[in-house]
Amino acid sequence: MEFRRFSSPHLPVENNVNAMMRRVLFALLPGIACMQWLFGWGVLINIALAGASAMLAEAGMLQLRGRPVAPVLLDGSALLTGVLLALALPPLAPWWIAVIGSAFAIIFAKQLYGGLGYNPFNPAMAGYVVLLVSFPLELTLWPAAGNPPDLSTTLALVFTGNPPPGTLIDAITMATPMDSLRTQIGLGRQLPELAGTVSGYLGGTGWEWLNACYLLGGLWLLRVKVIQWQIPAAMLAGLALTALLFHLVDPAHYATPQFHLFSGAAMLGAFFIATDPVSACTTPRGRLWYGLGIGVLTWVIRTWGGYPDGVAFAVLLMNLAAPTIDHFTRPRIFGRSSGSAP
Amino acid sequence: MAETARTPLDPGFTRRYRFHGGLRLQVCQEAPAAQPIRHAGIPAQLILPLAQHIGDPARCLVRVGEHVLGGQCIAEAVGTVSAPVHAPTSGTVTAIEPRPVPHPSGLPATCLVIEPDGMDQTGVKAAPAGDYLQQEPAALLEQLRAAGIVGLGGAGFPTALKLARKHPIELLLINGAECEPCIACDDGLMRERAREVIEGVRILRHIVQPAACVIAVEDNMKESEQALRTALQELDEQHIRVLTVPAIYPTGGERQLIKVLTNREVPSQGFPADIGIVCQNVGTAAAAYAAIARTEPLRSRIVTMTGDGVRSPCNLEVLIGTPVRHLVEVAGGYTDHIERLLIGGPMMGYTISTDAVPVIKTTNCVLAVTAQSMPAPPPAQPCIRCGKCTEACPADLLPQQLYWHAHAANYDATQDYGLFDCIECGCCAYVCPSHIPLVQYYRHAKTAIWAQEKQQRAADIARERHEARLVRLERIRQERAEQLASKKQALTGKDAGDAARQASIQAALERVRRKKEQADIAPRNTDNLTPQQLRQIEEAEQRRASKTTGRGNPQEPPGQ
Numbered sequence: 001m002e003f004r005r006f007s008s009p010h011l012p013v014e015n016n017v018n019a020m021m022r023r024v025l026f027a028l029l030p031g032i033a034c035m036q037w038l039f040g041w042g043v044l045i046n047i048a049l050a051g052a053s054a055m056l057a058e059a060g061m062l063q064l065r066g067r068p069v070a071p072v073l074l075d076g077s078a079l080l081t082g083v084l085l086a087l088a089l090p091p092l093a094p095w096w097i098a099v100i101g102s103a104f105a106i107i108f109a110k111q112l113y114g115g116l117g118y119n120p121f122n123p124a125m126a127g128y129v130v131l132l133v134s135f136p137l138e139l140t141l142w143p144a145a146g147n148p149p150d151l152s153t154t155l156a157l158v159f160t161g162n163p164p165p166g167t168l169i170d171a172i173t174m175a176t177p178m179d180s181l182r183t184q185i186g187l188g189r190q191l192p193e194l195a196g197t198v199s200g201y202l203g204g205t206g207w208e209w210l211n212a213c214y215l216l217g218g219l220w221l222l223r224v225k226v227i228q229w230q231i232p233a234a235m236l237a238g239l240a241l242t243a244l245l246f247h248l249v250d251p252a253h254y255a256t257p258q259f260h261l262f263s264g265a266a267m268l269g270a271f272f273i274a275t276d277p278v279s280a281c282t283t284p285r286g287r288l289w290y291g292l293g294i295g296v297l298t299w300v301i302r303t304w305g306g307y308p309d310g311v312a313f314a315v316l317l318m319n320l321a322a323p324t325i326d327h328f329t330r331p332r333i334f335g336r337s338s339g340s341a342p
Numbered sequence: 343m344a345e346t347a348r349t350p351l352d353p354g355f356t357r358r359y360r361f362h363g364g365l366r367l368q369v370c371q372e373a374p375a376a377q378p379i380r381h382a383g384i385p386a387q388l389i390l391p392l393a394q395h396i397g398d399p400a401r402c403l404v405r406v407g408e409h410v411l412g413g414q415c416i417a418e419a420v421g422t423v424s425a426p427v428h429a430p431t432s433g434t435v436t437a438i439e440p441r442p443v444p445h446p447s448g449l450p451a452t453c454l455v456i457e458p459d460g461m462d463q464t465g466v467k468a469a470p471a472g473d474y475l476q477q478e479p480a481a482l483l484e485q486l487r488a489a490g491i492v493g494l495g496g497a498g499f500p501t502a503l504k505l506a507r508k509h510p511i512e513l514l515l516i517n518g519a520e521c522e523p524c525i526a527c528d529d530g531l532m533r534e535r536a537r538e539v540i541e542g543v544r545i546l547r548h549i550v551q552p553a554a555c556v557i558a559v560e561d562n563m564k565e566s567e568q569a570l571r572t573a574l575q576e577l578d579e580q581h582i583r584v585l586t587v588p589a590i591y592p593t594g595g596e597r598q599l600i601k602v603l604t605n606r607e608v609p610s611q612g613f614p615a616d617i618g619i620v621c622q623n624v625g626t627a628a629a630a631y632a633a634i635a636r637t638e639p640l641r642s643r644i645v646t647m648t649g650d651g652v653r654s655p656c657n658l659e660v661l662i663g664t665p666v667r668h669l670v671e672v673a674g675g676y677t678d679h680i681e682r683l684l685i686g687g688p689m690m691g692y693t694i695s696t697d698a699v700p701v702i703k704t705t706n707c708v709l710a711v712t713a714q715s716m717p718a719p720p721p722a723q724p725c726i727r728c729g730k731c732t733e734a735c736p737a738d739l740l741p742q743q744l745y746w747h748a749h750a751a752n753y754d755a756t757q758d759y760g761l762f763d764c765i766e767c768g769c770c771a772y773v774c775p776s777h778i779p780l781v782q783y784y785r786h787a788k789t790a791i792w793a794q795e796k797q798q799r800a801a802d803i804a805r806e807r808h809e810a811r812l813v814r815l816e817r818i819r820q821e822r823a824e825q826l827a828s829k830k831q832a833l834t835g836k837d838a839g840d841a842a843r844q845a846s847i848q849a850a851l852e853r854v855r856r857k858k859e860q861a862d863i864a865p866r867n868t869d870n871l872t873p874q875q876l877r878q879i880e881e882a883e884q885r886r887a888s889k890t891t892g893r894g895n896p897q898e899p900p901g902q
Contacts, residue, residue, distance in 0.1 A: 003682055280727070
């Protein structure tokens with residue numbers, strides 16, 4: 001009798017990329033529900049558009065590259081990229097924004113580098129930044145949090161670009177708390193005056209709930225060990241500590257740490273975007289530096305930059321630094337005094 | 343670095359330290375150790391490889407057709423790192439030929455095949471020494487060496503060699519923690535033969551003379567722990583302690599166990615003795631006891647025969663050389679869907695393609711499994727750098743970076759990332775969500791590097807030889823040239839003689855000529871003349887002169 005031969009270990013595998021991707025998508029559900037509640041149907045429309053075009057782009061590229069299509073599509077990474085991009089987009093943006101963004105993310109930021117596992121940059125954020133620098137106007141089309149337009153208005157705005165007769169686009173959209181904070185401070189106003197209008201209990205009005213939901217999903221991901229604590233913890237610490245430092249020095253002009261933590265894409269970024277393992281650092285210590293860098297850069301871009309939020313740029317900048325950080329943060333090998341050969 | 347690795351020993355061993363990574367594996371919960379050890383009996387054929395240990399293969403001492411007795415030395419150790427092989431029972435040597443052996447390569451190796459006669463006759467035994475604890479350690483070491491005792495925990499390093507270290511040893515650590523889940527041979531041994539283990543440890547202790555001596559068992563091996571404690575009490579042994587360690591894979595690994603108990607790290611590429619520790623397996627201790635107290639060479643060992651591929655998993659006392667097929671029969675035969683046979687545990691064991699492979703000194707477990715309990719690995723997906731492997735690695739390596747470089751055949755980089763610190767425990771591959779056979783990549787890289795080094799050595803030797811050859815050729819050429827020259831000289835010697843003679847003739851002629859010249863000048867016939875003659879000459883001269891002038895100037899009157 002001839003027995004089959006395999007290489008050790010022989011135990012059935014414990015983890016699975018597809019399951020990990022699915023879990024990340026599950027963990028996004030509370031955030032998606034909250035966003036839908038705050039901003040209306042545009043959220044789901046964006047997710048559908050971006051998700052579908054990301055999958056299509058992935059399938060097309062795999063076909064062109066002569067790779068098996070079905071097993072790779074089923075790993076869920078393309079869908080996840082589409083969904084993450086959709087969650088960064090304003091819900092009233094025209095339909096082609098989501099399509100262009102996710103197609104760019106998949107084609108240029110992922111497949112042209114060799115597909116899953118080979119992309120040096122976070123595809124969703126690369127797609128988002130391309131949209132941000134190319135179509136800045138369309139990326140401001142956020143409805144007022146908690147006062148979303150109805151389905152027909154949303155559909156009209158997204159697919160025709162015009163509001164239905166009798167409504168004004170300016171009556172529907174509203175600057176995000178992050179944006180208005182910068183504008184108001186730029187106009188010489190002081191933070192205490194803005195309390196209650198721009199910021200809610202913790203962060204930006206409405207957005208604090210959204211961030212709380214992402215935090216919830218993120219903590220679940222930590223619990224089921226899909227992500228590790230280093231990057232989210234370090235990123236939130238970097239953001240909060242920098243904010244605290246400046247807030248203590250000048251409370252009138254620098255927002256509180258809790259405002260930064262619960263506004264914009266802070267929690268989404270910390271638990272779902274910065275933790276993208278492919279483009280992040282891989283050494284445990286390196287992940288701390290990587291997260292810290294994203295946190296600090298996010299604060300800097302939010303406070304002094306010209307864009308509505310800093311997470312996307314901060315993540316891409318730290319993606320650039322990741323290989324170098326990894327090189328310098330190798331763990332000490334058992335029985336040795338350093339991480340490299342003696 | 344060795345200094346930083348050496349933290350002072352806590353005499354109470356109160357703390358357990360944590361090594362990085364590792365796994366809590368929940369497999370093989372119903373271990374076969376609970377049942378008594380069964381004797382597998384004498385099989386129809388015993389296959390004894392000459393290399394059952396680390397080091398040089400033993401040299402065969404018997405011929406085909408020869409009758410051997412149980413315990414007879416049939417192959418002797420060659421060199422320092424080697425171990426003899428003994429006949430497990432009486433019988434006839436039927437073949438000395440390559441047979442499939444338990445080795446990951448699956449390649450056959452030279453084996454002695456014995457057909458047992460079933461009488462199990464043993465040779466004349468030397469009388470057991472009275473109190474072995476009164477003997478010289480060197481004498482005991484020699485007995486262990488002659489008995490063919492090697493590490494039974496898995497590596498098979500000759501025990502006598504490991505014990506005979508020059509360094510002073512602080513701790514003798516007896517490893518009772520199983521290497522892997524599913525393996526239960528040490529557990530079974532300690533439960534049933536705790537006294538033999540303790541007696542063996544006494545012998546090892548007497549040889550090594552350590553400051554402290556500890557037997558470590560995993561915290562889920564309650565029966566073993568209890569049995570050892572009872573035996574210690576019965577033997578009134580004060581110097582040996584039984585300690586428990588958490589059952590985290592791979593605590594049974596020597597380096598990890600030392601870390602857990604002492605917080606010391608065995609230097610990379612070093613040995614436990616470098617940090618004052620000697621580590622031995624409980625099975626080795628029991629075998630040492632049999633060798634010293636009963637003058638019994640290593641003829642049998644306990645093997646766990648388990649997995650869902652056999653009907654009644656159990657611990658078996660097996661003669662060395664027994665084919666796996668025989669173990670399976672004793673364990674009730676295969677179940678219907680048996681697919682894989684493993685030597686060793688589920689994490690580090692290797693598959694064998696045939697059950698004709700024998701049990702050797704280092705075989706601790708045979709796993710027969712179906713595709714249900716151990717399915718074929720799913721296809722590998724791209725590495726997403728999730729870092730789960732890094733979290734799990736007990737050697738604190740970056741497995742995914744190692745994989746990256748091994749995949750790219752960038753072997754220098756793999757060594758820079760500590761490839762040779764990898765113990766191939768399989769934790770990284772087990773947790774990998776992309777199902778990449780990481781350990782296979784590392785093994786491949788190690789083999790490739792060894793092959794490269796071998797090639798490099800061969801190339802170095804070839805270059806040296808080539809250079810030596812060039813030097814030799816040059817020397818020969820010069821010698822030839824010199825020989826030629828001297829021969830030529832010998833040949834042309836006559837001409838050279840002529841030239842010399844001619845030169846001497848020339849010189850003689852020259853002398854003559856000179857003499858002549860001198861003669862021309864010096865002996866004039868006008869010397870020593872009388873004044874009259876001088877006057878006559880003068881007159882004659884004058885005449886001549888006047889004639890000449892007369893011719894030259896005709897106007898002058900002659901004779902003025």
